[in-house]
Amino acid sequence: MFLEIKDLSVKIENKNILKSLNLNINKGEVHAIMGPNGSGKSTLANVLAGKEDYEILNGKINFKDNDLFDLNIEERAQEGMFLAFQYPVEIPGVNITPFLHSAINSKRKRMNEDEIDNLSFAKLLKSKASDLGINIDMLKRSVNVGFSGGEKKRYEILQMSILNPDLAILDETDSGLDIDALKIVTDGVNKLKTKDNSFLIITHYQKLLDYIKPDYVHVMVNGSIVKSGGSEIAAEIEKEGFQKFQ
Amino acid sequence: MNIQDNYQKNKKNIFFSENKNVENHRKKLISIFENDKFDKKNNESLKNTNLKNFFDFKYKYLVPEEKSVINNHHDNSYSIVCVNGQCSSFKDDKIQITKIIEGDYIDFSKNNTIEKNDHFVNLNSLFLNCGFKIIIKKNNNIKIKISNIVTDDELTIFQKNNFICEEGSSLNLIEEYENKNNSTSNILNVIKLEKNTQLNHFLIQDNSPSHNLIITSHSSCKKDSTYTQKVYNFSEGYVRNFHFSELIELNSEADLQGIFFLKDNNTSNNKTFVKHLAEDCKSNQVYKGILNDHSKATYFSNTYVDQVAQKTEGYQLSKGILLSDNASYFSKPELKIYADDVKCSHGSTIGPIDENAIFYLRSRGMSKIAATKILISSFINEELSSIDDKQMSQIIQKKLVRYLSKVK
Numbered sequence: 130m131f132l133e134i135k136d137l138s139v140k141i142e143n144k145n146i147l148k149s150l151n152l153n154i155n156k157g158e159v160h161a162i163m164g165p166n167g168s169g170k171s172t173l174a175n176v177l178a179g180k181e182d183y184e185i186l187n188g189k190i191n192f193k194d195n196d197l198f199d200l201n202i203e204e205r206a207q208e209g210m211f212l213a214f215q216y217p218v219e220i221p222g223v224n225i226t227p228f229l230h231s232a233i234n235s236k237r238k239r240m241n242e243d244e245i246d247n248l249s250f251a252k253l254l255k256s257k258a259s260d261l262g263i264n265i266d267m268l269k270r271s272v273n274v275g276f277s278g279g280e281k282k283r284y285e286i287l288q289m290s291i292l293n294p295d296l297a298i299l300d301e302t303d304s305g306l307d308i309d310a311l312k313i314v315t316d317g318v319n320k321l322k323t324k325d326n327s328f329l330i331i332t333h334y335q336k337l338l339d340y341i342k343p344d345y346v347h348v349m350v351n352g353s354i355v356k357s358g359g360s361e362i363a364a365e366i367e368k369e370g371f372q373k374f375q
Numbered sequence: 376m377n378i379q380d381n382y383q384k385n386k387k388n389i390f391f392s393e394n395k396n397v398e399n400h401r402k403k404l405i406s407i408f409e410n411d412k413f414d415k416k417n418n419e420s421l422k423n424t425n426l427k428n429f430f431d432f433k434y435k436y437l438v439p440e441e442k443s444v445i446n447n448h449h450d451n452s453y454s455i456v457c458v459n460g461q462c463s464s465f466k467d468d469k470i471q472i473t474k475i476i477e478g479d480y481i482d483f484s485k486n487n488t489i490e491k492n493d494h495f496v497n498l499n500s501l502f503l504n505c506g507f508k509i510i511i512k513k514n515n516n517i518k519i520k521i522s523n524i525v526t527d528d529e530l531t532i533f534q535k536n537n538f539i540c541e542e543g544s545s546l547n548l549i550e551e552y553e554n555k556n557n558s559t560s561n562i563l564n565v566i567k568l569e570k571n572t573q574l575n576h577f578l579i580q581d582n583s584p585s586h587n588l589i590i591t592s593h594s595s596c597k598k599d600s601t602y603t604q605k606v607y608n609f610s611e612g613y614v615r616n617f618h619f620s621e622l623i624e625l626n627s628e629a630d631l632q633g634i635f636f637l638k639d640n641n642t643s644n645n646k647t648f649v650k651h652l653a654e655d656c657k658s659n660q661v662y663k664g665i666l667n668d669h670s671k672a673t674y675f676s677n678t679y680v681d682q683v684a685q686k687t688e689g690y691q692l693s694k695g696i697l698l699s700d701n702a703s704y705f706s707k708p709e710l711k712i713y714a715d716d717v718k719c720s721h722g723s724t725i726g727p728i729d730e731n732a733i734f735y736l737r738s739r740g741m742s743k744i745a746a747t748k749i750l751i752s753s754f755i756n757e758e759l760s761s762i763d764d765k766q767m768s769q770i771i772q773k774k775l776v777r778y779l780s781k782v783k
Binding site: 178179180181201202203205206207211212214217220221223228229231232233235236271288292333370 | 616633729731732735736737738739740742743745749750752753754755756757
């Protein structure tokens, strides 16, 4: 199993958010989690990425034969996990090029691969940015500073395409995107899909799933997955809302 | 030993003690010391200060055996090695360097309107034992680098320097303070900018833990002149940076900036004060600090706008990153505005490093320590990237790397 979440319960500030959650993802699969506001979707994404604000009450997570709780945040990223943030953080004064260059090399180092040199990295970044319709001048700016909502999400996908993760978690990547930006972003995701990597897509709406076809759709309500199935569930939610699952 | 005894005992080594006017002024200073309660709560010049260290000291001054060195590099740049506050005399068609004279002392004492309650400045006036005067002659554009060297342990340097930029001149002044002994340097710079002049003043401070540096500057700007000051404090010993500017004529500007990097038990006290006394003047006061371990800092910024100073623009900003729960940074911005057509603002943000930014960077594979260092560098990126002088930029970068290497 590529990612196995077993009986996971999580709380933050005395509030139980995830309750005995189970989820299995195999290599090459695309899973979507849909759920109403406050159901715990983003908490799941943050816990997987290693955010330290949460208290793990119970459960286990295995990722690529590692106990995920034995890995810190950067080790998870270096092992191939990537979180595309719902609200990417603005970091004034940090340019994306040296930051991503350093990130990719820390991953390569862990994998015992040679570091990528400045010139090769610049070429890679330029080509990936061009695929996502990101202006080269924007690469000279500080991370996410002064970007529109759509630009931030495109930047997340750019980072994902550079780091080429084994498991990408997209936390409401569609929010704040107009239809053209949604197409560019989802094209970028689809280009990355191979039989060797997996995706966990968190969304409220079916629209995103029209562009990225999931193998499985899960409905999350009140911290647990209450229903799993194929794309038909997304259509059902679009038609009837989340009410019937609560 | 009290201040009076200390002064009487060492009077013969102190500048201008034979001058009656100076003596009268010093009597007044002694009486201020004797009658003051040294109220650390209400006197900003005393906050976070070890009073015993600075006001109950053993006076010691040595005239340097080696003379200071002045090199004229023939490209309008000069380098000066100033030893124990002394500088040799020098003159060419662009600059003139001399010892300070009694007239400079009296002139400053009479006209020092900004801060009468600053005990460190009073101490400097009382025990003055060295200093120099540099005049940049009319319409010259030059660069001066001064290395301030203190030769021995336990010296008490009381130094007063005068910088005068004559009309139409421009000066890039770099001052370095890198001392490894347990001496104390109390330095007062009095800076006069005549009409249509520009002075870019950089102070690089990097003393060892036992060396104390108290540096005060009073600058005054006439019509169309600009005084820019940038302080880079990497010192491991105590540093006090108090800098005052008076914009006395139309269309003059003062830009007072500072960055300090503190660790261990170190303390730094900082103050900037700009007085707008004429129309159409601009000022900027920005200090940023990074504090680790048990370090402490204060920053007081003040803008005073006189009723005649219409169309004033005055900005203040203070920012701090606390890398440890035990570090503290006290910041107090103040504005006193007596004109009605002004644009003024102030802001202060101090706190730990942004945990969300750390999480974001780590989630891309960067270690926590690398993420912390990149965020510290980004915090001062604007100040570092604005350094035009390549050599100075490299010096500052090197010191920053040294500071960051100790961040765990």
